[in-house]
Amino acid sequence: MKKATIKQEVSFEGVGLHSGEFSRIVLHPDDGGSVRFLIKGEMIPAHYQYVVNTNHSTDLGKNGLVVKTVEHLMAILYILGIDSLVVEFLEGFEVPAMDGSGYYFYKSLKGLVYEIDKEREFLKIEKPVSVKNCTARIDALPSKDFSVEYIGSVEGSLKDHRVKFKGNAKDIVFARTFCYDYQVEALKSMGLAKGG
Secondary structure (H helix, E strand, O other): OEEEEEOOOEEEEEEEOOOOOEEEEEEEEOOOOOEEEEEOOEEEEOOHHHEEEOOOOOEEEEOOEEEEOOHHHHHHHHHHOOOOEEEEEEEOOEOEOOOOOOHHHHHHHOOOEEEEEEEOOOOOOOOOEEEEOOOOEEEEOOOOOOOEEEEEEEOOOEEEEEEEEOOOHHHOOOOOOOOOHHHHHHHHHOOOOOOO
16 A cells, blocks of 8 residues: 555644644645654654653654644544645644544545555554553554444443444544533643633
8 A cells, every 4th residue: 555645735723722822734745754743943753752742632742842732633644544744833833623523634635635656554463452541441452454442431421332433434533522511620720721
């Protein structure tokens, strides 16, 4: 399989979920073979080695510069198979929240996917891997096919609910960031959810 970029530039703007600040980003086609974030002249690879925060968002950083809340955009790029482009921050430092989901990213990018002449690399899970914290666990298991199963509870409505994702974008693009009203003050006291 080949890597892919986009056929033309696409821009998004809006308020950042946590910073509450206006942000404007432009996604540029690129044949470099990876996703990178460009802010104030610094290129930050979208790679786990550059993750600097996972407290209610996934933030990437390098040399003191940080791009915040990249997870919805990165999920849509993965779903569409886009693995080569540059996300440039023209204003702000946080990916715009849009409607709290990845839908607007998906809608704008789905018809622009363009293959480039580079082979895609794959991660092969050869033995079970488990990562835990005090409230959650992620297990990665060997399999011939890609699938994701989420088991979780939503307070007051769902208990031990199972959701399977087998690659259909419509099953996931509307997933939204949310919290309960009693959690808002605690989030704001941590400097978060200013744009929520």
